[in-house]
Amino acid sequence: xxxxxxxxxxxxxxxxxxxxxxxxxxxxxxxxxxxxxxxxxxxxxxxxxxxxxxxxxxxxxxxxxxxxxxxxxxxxxxxxxxxxxxxxxxxxxxxxxxxxxxxxxxxxxxxxxxxxxxxxxxxxxxxxxxxxxxxxxxxxxxxxxxxxxxxxxxxxxxxxxxxxxxxxxxxxxxxxxxxxxxxxxxxxxxxxxxxxxxxxxxxxxxxxxxxxxxxxxxxxxxxxxxxxxxxxxxxxxxxxxxxxxxxxxxxxxxxxxxxxxxxxxxxxxxxxxxxxxxxxxxxxxxxxxxxxxxxxxxxxxxxxxxxxxxxxxxxxxxxxxxxxxxxxxxxxxxxxxxxxxxxxxxxxxxxxxxxxxxxxxxxxxxxxxxxxxxxxxxxxxxxxxxxxxxxxxxxxxxxxxxxxxxxxxxxxxxxxxxxxxxxxxxxxxxxxxxxxxxxxxxxxxxxxx
Amino acid sequence: xxxxxxxxxxxxxxxxxxxxxxxxxxxxxxxxxxxxxxxxxxxxxxxxxxxxxxxxxxxxxxxxxxxxxxxxxxxxxxxxxxxxxxxxxxxxxxxxxxxxxxxxxxxxxxxxxxxxxxxxxxxxxxxxxxxxxxxxxxxxxxxxxxxxxxxxxxxxxxxxxxxxxxxxxxxxxxxxxxxxxxxxxxxx
Numbered sequence: 225x226x227x228x229x230x231x232x233x234x235x236x237x238x239x240x241x242x243x244x245x246x247x248x249x250x251x252x253x254x255x256x257x258x259x260x261x262x263x264x265x266x267x268x269x270x271x272x273x274x275x276x277x278x279x280x281x282x283x284x285x286x287x288x289x290x291x292x293x294x295x296x297x298x299x300x301x302x303x304x305x306x307x308x309x310x311x312x313x314x315x316x317x318x319x320x321x322x323x324x325x326x327x328x329x330x331x332x333x334x335x336x337x338x339x340x341x342x343x344x345x346x347x348x349x350x351x352x353x354x355x356x357x358x359x360x361x362x363x364x365x366x367x368x369x370x371x372x373x374x375x376x377x378x379x380x381x382x383x384x385x386x387x388x389x390x391x392x393x394x395x396x397x398x399x400x401x402x403x404x405x406x407x408x409x410x411x412x413x414x415x416x417x418x419x420x421x422x423x424x425x426x427x428x429x430x431x432x433x434x435x436x437x438x439x440x441x442x443x444x445x446x447x448x449x450x451x452x453x454x455x456x457x458x459x460x461x462x463x464x465x466x467x468x469x470x471x472x473x474x475x476x477x478x479x480x481x482x483x484x485x486x487x488x489x490x491x492x493x494x495x496x497x498x499x500x501x502x503x504x505x506x507x508x509x510x511x512x513x514x515x516x517x518x519x520x521x522x523x524x525x526x527x528x529x530x531x532x533x534x535x536x537x538x539x540x541x542x543x544x545x546x547x548x549x550x551x552x553x554x555x556x557x558x559x560x561x562x563x564x565x566x567x568x569x570x571x572x573x574x575x576x577x578x579x580x581x582x583x584x585x586x587x588x589x590x591x592x593x594x595x596x597x598x599x600x601x602x603x604x605x606x607x608x609x610x611x612x613x614x615x616x617x618x619x620x621x622x623x624x625x626x627x628x629x630x631x632x633x634x635x636x637x638x639x640x641x642x643x644x645x646x647x648x649x650x651x652x653x654x655x656x657x658x659x660x661x662x663x664x665x666x667x668x669x670x671x672x673x
Numbered sequence: 674x675x676x677x678x679x680x681x682x683x684x685x686x687x688x689x690x691x692x693x694x695x696x697x698x699x700x701x702x703x704x705x706x707x708x709x710x711x712x713x714x715x716x717x718x719x720x721x722x723x724x725x726x727x728x729x730x731x732x733x734x735x736x737x738x739x740x741x742x743x744x745x746x747x748x749x750x751x752x753x754x755x756x757x758x759x760x761x762x763x764x765x766x767x768x769x770x771x772x773x774x775x776x777x778x779x780x781x782x783x784x785x786x787x788x789x790x791x792x793x794x795x796x797x798x799x800x801x802x803x804x805x806x807x808x809x810x811x812x813x814x815x816x817x818x819x820x821x822x823x824x825x826x827x828x829x830x831x832x833x834x835x836x837x838x839x840x841x842x843x844x845x846x847x848x849x850x851x852x853x854x855x856x857x858x859x860x861x
Contacts, residue, residue, distance in 0.1 A: 277825035314767045314806040345703065351713070352751045353807050355820040388701045393749025396805065410709035410735060412748040430706055472769035479811050515768060522781075531746075561810060563769055577768045581805055582848040587748075640799055672768070 227492030231485045232466045233442045237325035245362055246367040249328035255373050257448035261336040262381045271300065273444060275452030277464040280310055281318075282399075283514060283559045285547045288444070294424035295341055296432040304428045305338045305346040305385075306408065309438040310392050310399045314350060314515035314581060315561030318468040318480060319438040323350065323357040326442075327364035330389065333441030335374055338385040341434050345386055348438075349404050352392040361389050368418035378475070396585035400633045401435040403587065414589050415633035430466030435570040439468065459485030462531070463546040471498050473564035474505065483545055491541025494564065498618055505566040509649075510540070512550060513558020513619075514636035515578050518645030526553040555645070572657045573672035575620075575642060576604035580673060582639040589632060596627035597639045607654065608673050610661040617654050621647045684724045691719040697733055705735045709745050713752055720805070722753040750804070756795040757800035760838055762786065764819040767806035770813035774828040778814045779803060781831030798842060822847035 230505055236252050246254070261269050274289025295303060307330075311319040322330050338346050350358050365387050369375035376384045391407055392398050398407045402416035405428050418428055427433025434586050436444075443465050447455045456464045463485040472478045476499030483493070494500065494507060501507045509521045527540045530552055543549055547557040565574055583601035588594045603616050620643050628640035647654070660667055694715060699708040701793050709731060716727045726740040735742075746752045754758060764770075764779050779790055779801075788794035788801045809815045812824035839845040 305782060311808040312806060313771050315810050316806075317808045317810045320808050321738035351808060352749070353817060377821075386701075390707075391711065392751075393710060393713075394751040394804070395749050407710065408707060409704065410737070411741075412744055444812065471809055472813060473772040478813075511768075563772070563810075565772065569772065574772075577766075577771050581767050584805055670772070670774070672771040673776075 227483065227488035227496050229467055229497070230458075230487070231482045231484050232446055233329070233439060233468060234321065234326075234480065234482050235328065237321060242325070244325065244327055244364065244387070245519060246328055246364065246371060248307045249326070254328055255368075255371075256334055257445045257624055258332050258335050258339075258373060258399050259379060261339055261448050262379050262383070264491075266340050267341050269336065269448070272452035273340065273447050276447040276450075276455040277453070277459075277462065278440070278443055278447055279463060279465075279547065280437055281439035281443060281468075281559070283316075283516075283551060283556075285557060286608065288436065288440055291424065291433060291436070292337075292341055294422070295434055299425075299432060300613075301431040302345070303343045304431055304433040305334065305341060305343040306401075306404065306423075306433055306435045307346065307348045307438055307441055308399060308401065308404060308435055309348050309350040309354075310404060311356075311438070312396045313559050314578070315472055315511065315554070315563040316470055316514050316559040317398075317472070318470050318560065320354065320357065321480060322438055322442055323354060324360060327361050329370065329445055330438055330441045331361075331364055331374065333443070333445040334387060335368075335378065335385065336444050337434070337436065337441060339378070339381075339383060342383075344384060345388070345435070347388050347390050347408060347428075349390050349392060349408055352394050354391075358389050358391050365389070387601065395587075396581075397633070397635055400635065403633065404435065405433065407653045412587070414587050415635070417632050419629070444463055459487070460546055462548050462593050467545060467560050468558070469493055469545070470561045471564060472561065474502055474507075474566040474569070475503060475564045476500055480576050486544050486546035488545050489541060490543045490545065490562075491539075493545060493562070498564075501564075501566050505568055507564055508567045508569065509565045511563040511565070511642075513556050514561040515581065516634075516641055517558040518555035518609060518641050519649065520553065520555060521649045524649070528552050568668060569668055569672070570608075570657055570668040570670070572604060572607050572648065572651075572654045573603075573670075574599070575646050575650075578610050578642045579604045579639075581636070586635060586639070590630070590636065592627045592630040592638055592646040593636045596636075599623050600643055602641065605673055607658055607661075612658040612661065614655060614658060616658070617647060617651055684726060687716065687719050687727070687730075691715055699734060706737055708735050708740060709737070710749070713742070713746060717752060722756050724754070726820065738740070741859070758788075759798050759799070759842055761798055761819055762801045762809070762838065763804040763806050764790075764802070765809075765813065765815045765817070766803040769810035770815055771808070773813035775803075775814035777828035778816075778831055779825060781828055782835060785832050785835030799838070 278288045279285045395413050397403045398413040400415045403413040409412040423433040466482045467482045481497045551558045579601040583597040586593050586597045624640040626642035627636045698711050712731045729739045732739040733744045786799045793800045815824045816826050
């Protein structure tokens, strides 16, 4: 059976003639879930989200209900909700659609979440480059306030919550939750060390803070609309709801595909929905969930045992699209931003492109990441410009091994993982790239660095 | 703070409407310092870049030292301390767009706009830059010009695209329109 989409988050914005104004949203059932939520006690809303099994959509896939449970409610300090709309993981472009085409859906989720955690102030940290997106959201907030869905005395409940849009400055590391908080405080986006700076305890202004991804907010709206137990039936046990797969790179139909968790495979996504490779080409590898997830090579076999005891033996095309299956193959679902690489691509150039990204985006706080990312970038680039040595291939791995696990935030892993996963899988091709350049042979024409 | 060539010429004062917006921005936050970034965006949208005097003004308003504002300005790639051309052309360099030809596009745009990457054209019309991922990966190569996103700009269409950008120089409303389906502003 060919894969089918199940639009939930994108259901409205795909309707012809759907607009961003509140009237259009209300005509499509908007803010009904918020009415349900405020009729419940905050802890009951938290329970619904916990029962739903919803996992965060920012890349780490942490259970949302559990995250909310960690919120320190005893300190007496105000709680804050911070929505991470600083979409910047290469290959990821799902939140842009939500912001530009259906802002009220996200705002409804924010209002529900703020009620659940009793935050009187929410911030949406949006990418600085989303200039119109910030304006669309600001207009939507004003509309929602005028109708009593946000602001003072929401739906007559006596509860109030203000939402402020905060534009970033083009920094990848501000997508890391503690870097984002520093940035929101008006500082450089240097991630904070955990412990003690777990946002749920010591977050924004050292107050308890929940940081959730923009799409997670939209999902929360649907959790309340369905009810937690019903929502949990969408997808598979352990990974409920839909995932938005943002496919980019070398396929016939790159784009955003919303699929029920676990109800299709990579093969169906890439060949049925995306139309397969460009004419005359073959897919060689994919980076499944944003550039920092580990690369998967076509032709590899993935064998092992799932948490529920099921043994598996898959080709890349057989891997089911849920977070547990993908994790079992040694990589991650991440943000669902799948980058497709075909046989016209020279793998060392693709790696060098990403290394340059991470070297540009390191915040510079931790020496292994600051120095390591730069060295990885230089060494891989040196191979592409003809100055590479055979020893550069193990050198790349050696540098990456000295970065991962030695930094304050996960940028260190983001630097290391592409290298640590790609070097063992494409070592021979890298050596061939070095040899070709040494001997003056032709190299692929597609330039990536 | 070091003197930069751009700050040696006296900069004009910020517009009264820029100054007038500051108190409301600061009032949005529980702590004034949080207004640093929005105030810097405000200044840059008025002047096109941020001067030493602007940083002192922001510092005064949010209650920090000018050095603490400079720290922010130098950390975030979007903030600039020197003027740029009339149109700021940012080509996405990162992998998804590169796979779709952004390096070839950049080479062609350098010729069509008479401007090397990282530089401003001699007539001051264009500043051309490579930037990292701007979250529109399915439509690569993408080019972010001022506030507008241009999608699927193929390398072979660079000449046509450059001509389109030159035409926008005569359109004062370019990039300011609210997004409408089918226009470049639709996706940002």
